[in-house]
Structures are given as structure tokens and as C-alpha cells.
Amino acid sequence: MQKVKNRAIGAVSMLALVATTAIATNVRAEDKLTIASWGGAYQDSQAKAYFDPFSQETGTKIVTDEWSGETAKLKGMVETGNVSWDVVDVEPGHALQGCDEGWLEPIDYESLGGKDKFLPGAALECAIGNVAFAYILAYDNAKFPNGGPTKVADIWDVKKFPGPRSLRKSPKSTLELALLADGVAPDDIYKVLETSEGVDRAFKKLDEIKPHVKVWWGAGAQPPQLLADGEVAVTTAYNGRIYDAVKNSGKDFKIVWDGAALDWDMWAIPKGSPRVELAKKFVAFASRPENLAQQTKYIPYGPSNIEAAGFVDASVLPNLPTSPENSKTSFSISAQFWADHDEELTERFNTWLAQ
Template sequence: MNRISILLQTSILCLAMSAPALAGDTITVTSWGGAYTKSQEKAFFGPYSKETGVKILQDEWDGSTAKLKGMVETGQVTWDVVDVEPGHALQGCDEGWLEEIDYSELGGKEAFIDGAAMDCAAATIVFGTIYAYDASKFPNGGPTTMADLFDTKKFPGPRALRKAPKTTLEFALIADGVAPAKVYDVLGSPEGVDRAFKKLDTIKKDVKVWWTAGAQPPQLLADGEVLMTTAWNGRIYDAVKNSGKTFKIVWDGQGMDFNLWAEPKGSPHKEAADKFIAYTMTPDVMARQSQYISYGPTLKAAIAKVPADILPDLPTAPENTKNAFVVSAEFWADHDEELTERFNKWLAQ
């Protein structure tokens, strides 16, 4: 990192910590619960409260926008910072119930990896949709490319895929030879959609399970029901680290996606919320979260601060991003309904 970058990141941290907390300062941060929120508690909430005296209350949500929009529309905003997905960030900006992010206070949009700095939300983590297999079932070497997931001659056996077009269609195109950087150019045309479904046709009879919940893929592998399955990287990592499974992730062709901080319009604690977000958006602080969950930082400078023994398991490790794509929130906002309808009809055939 050059000297200017170091000074910039230091100034951001100083800004986040400069104003002393007033007695009784409290903000409410809403997230998703489970291991993910536990990682936020350890990396962000606890240290921030200890360093500033600001009390952080927690709430959970399921991603349904009705409550969040209702707060803003009625002027009864009780959430100050909300962990959102890219689709929420787009909708909240378009409909006016999320604040725009001032990236001048966060080192600029260029400090983030591609796709992580959205107008109304700033990403804190990257997770990957990948595929995985049980290495114990492949004594002579397992699959290494996205094309191998679709190669039932080289690797015969049942598969499991997510019961949704998102990432499933992208994977099909990559397996068919489309470069990840061009996948949405191709999928954006009728011919490209046809090409993706034609590739899916080649393994449809070998897909034993179409999964709908994140807990299913590791269980399917553990039970030996499938030879390989698409999954979210954190689920596979957890099975390896905490359950001793011999699962292996294939990072080739992974779809990188984000979780982001956003602020509902009308929060009575906006200044305090801004300072909390700025604190989490400093490289040293952001890098902490990867010690507690296998998701990657979104700040380029934070990636460099992840311990060497952790980095290889993260979606943002340089080796794991060589042939990856960023899931396009814009594309799926425009095409999700029509492609889901076609996908469901295809499944029923």
C-alpha cells in the first residue's frame, strides 16, 4: 500500500472515532442472525461499543422490505443501520427509502472491489456461490472447473443445483465456454438464455436434488446423496472446519455477491450511524470479520490484512477470483421474474 493510501485509511479511522460519544448514545443495527451476526458482534459491535461508549442494540429481519419501508413512510424509524442485499439497495434507492452513501467519508468508491460500492449501500462482505464435492469420493482427483460440474461422462453421478435461475444460468454459460466477464452480455439476449437452458438440459436427468435452503448442500454431500452440489461457500467451510468433513470447494466460475450496510431515511441517529459505518469501513476493522466467518472483505486494503492462513478460504482470495464474476443486482432486478417463470416451466417439463 502506498503512503497516500495509508494516510487516507488512517484519517478515515480517526474521523470515525473523533467525536466523543455522548452519554446514552445508542444505535440499532439490524442484521440476519445466526453465525453471520455473531461474526459482526465480535468484529464490529463489541469493539465499537468498547472504544466509543456507544450502545448497539440489535434486531433481526428476514429481508422483507415491508417493515423497513413502513418505518420510513410513517416517520417511525427505529433501525439506524440495516444489513441488506444488493436488491434491497437498488429498490431502496429507486423508491427513496434508503439514504445515499457519502463515499468521500469511506475512502471513495475506488477503495472497494467491483460492485461493492452501491449508491445507497456499502458492502462489508463478499460471499461466493460455488460448487463443492467430497474429496474422499475422488481418490484419483476431483473436478477443478465449472465445466466439470456439467461433465457427466468424466464425473458420472448425481448432482444438486439450487432451485433458482440466479447463478444457475450463469454457471451453465460458463460451463459452456462463456468467459465470466461476458456472462451478462450473453445472458442479456434471448439466444444467450436459450444457450444456458440448452446446457442445463445436458445434466437435468443427473440433478437429483434442486435445493432451496443453504443447509441442504453440505447435508447432501455428507449423506452421499449427490456427488457434487452448488452451495454458498460459508456453508461448506463450516462443515469442514466445525464438522471435520472432507469437502472441497471448486472456486472456478464462482458468483460473488454482497451483504451491505444501509441507512433508512429518517433515522434520528444518522450521525451516529454514519460514524459506526465509517468505523467498520476501515481496513483493520473490516479484516477482523473473516476470522469469524469465511466471507471476504470488500475493501481492497482490507483483503491484504486478512491472515495468510485464512485468506485461501475466502471468496476474495486472489487465487479464487481468477475466473469469477460478480452477480449483477441490476440484471436480476430487471429479469428475475421472467427468468424464474421460464426456469420453473423448464423444471416441470
């Protein structure tokens, strides 16, 4: 009788263990967060500064994806109810449009200490800035033994600075670049682009360089690779990607800060994410000043939290796009302009590319 009783107790214990294991497995399955960002050295820096530490602190499994910034993809997920991303690294134009059209969650700034903790332009209603970066010009120093380009207009001077070019496959930053090369002052760029004549002027300037553009890049990892492979001599790029190639891969690349276009990368949460509360916890974690400063160890982008500067190594500060020396002739990308005109100008740009 005792043996039967023991076997019964053992069977119950085994069933309890199986049930507990199943519940634990389900809990672990739910503690997964999918984050979409821009790939390459930038996403690697995020993994070291945010993804891995958040996983260690919370036990959450981070799954990553990449996107190219096409609004239709993110917007389409929400509209079809098929949201596979819990957190997305977006640009300010995405944030304004997504908030206005209702496909991004609002940010709870009260839980983050208030908007005044962040630099101007970094605290939007439906997205919070993590870093400021710059679209810059870069070139392979070996291609120009007598000295390389020093200003935006030089990318159009194929006689003095010969070699194939690469430009971003997007109207954003590319139209601004064309107007700068055509003599428009940085402060006047969006006054000009707000007119149909100004848009025509930008495309006319792009017509001049188009035959010399070998590659229109979409992913941020492409420009340094194109330079490294010798496919192009001059390219537009994200400043951090070029810095990474120089520092960590020993490349002889140079950055041209003239006409640098400053912009924010921002965390946003798509409406309809099944893990919205966990997503909010991640955004709060990634917005801590000490964590934002950690990212500058791996890529030189300016952190959004004002208090983060106190955690940044002094040797890194001169490489940030927000430093006084690097931002002398820079301008800030207009989030409002691109929120208003992104789709129409992208359609025109893609049509122009196909011609």
C-alpha cells in the first residue's frame, strides 16, 4: 500500500513539475522583445549599450531586426494589425507622422523624469531621442594624394576630385545636400524646399551628379564598405559608421563636416504591440543617462539626455557631431518638413531614380 501511495505522490509531483515547467516556458516566451533598428556598427553599439544589459537586468530575450526607414512598412504593420516590432528606432519625421496618424504610442515622460531632462528636439510626443547623428561626406584618403574634398560642393566637382560617388537612396538629406552644393545657405534650406521651385532646383542639381553616382545606398553599413572595397571614392554616410571603420578597422577614411545634417535617432513603440509595457520598460532603461553615455564608447553620436554628458569620456567628445568645432556649418534636419512631405518627395525621388 505504501509503495502505491509513494508512486501516486511521485506521479503528482511529476505532473506538477511538468505544469510548472510549461508555465515557466510560457512566461519566458512572453518575455521577448523585438527591436528594429538600422543595422551595422550602429545597431552593434546599441546591443552593447542597451540590448545586452537590459536582457541581463530583466531576463528579457531581445530579438533584433533591421529596417530602411520606409514609413509604409511600419504604418502598414499597425493598419493590418500585424505588429511584429515592439520598439523601433525611428527618425523625427516618422515620429511626428506616426503620432499625428495614430500608429505610434505616446511616450510617458513623467516616468522618465520629464521632458526637460532631454536636449531640445529630442523629446517628441510619440518618440524619445536616444542620440544625435550627422549625415556627412566621407572619402578614401588614398584616392586623393593631393588632398580630398573639404566642402559639400566638392562632391559635384568630378574633375578636381575624380571617382565614383555614392549618395543616400532617399530624398531626405539628399535634397538638402543638393541645395547646399547649389549655394543655398544652411539656414535657408527649408524655406527653399517649401516651394515647388526649390524642389525643382534640388532635383536639377542632382541631375548633374546622377551620372557619377555608382551606388545609391540604403543601409548605413554600406558607405564604409563601398569605400573599403574601392567601389566609390566619395560618399555620404552617417558619421559614426565612418568613425567605426577608422577606429576599429584601421581604414584611412576622412570625414568632411561642412554642411553636416544633424538628426535624431529616436525610440518609438508601434500601436498594437502585444508587449507594450515591456517595451516601455526598455525605453526607460535605454534613456538612463549612464546607459546613453555607454553607447558613445562604441560609436560617436551625441546622447539625448542632458545628464549623459557627465558620463561621456573626454576623449570621445571631439568626435561627436554636436561638438562646437564639428557643427560650425551644420544644420538640423527639419522633422516637421519631412513629416509633411516625406511620402510625396519619396515618390518623386524614386521616379527620378528610375528615369
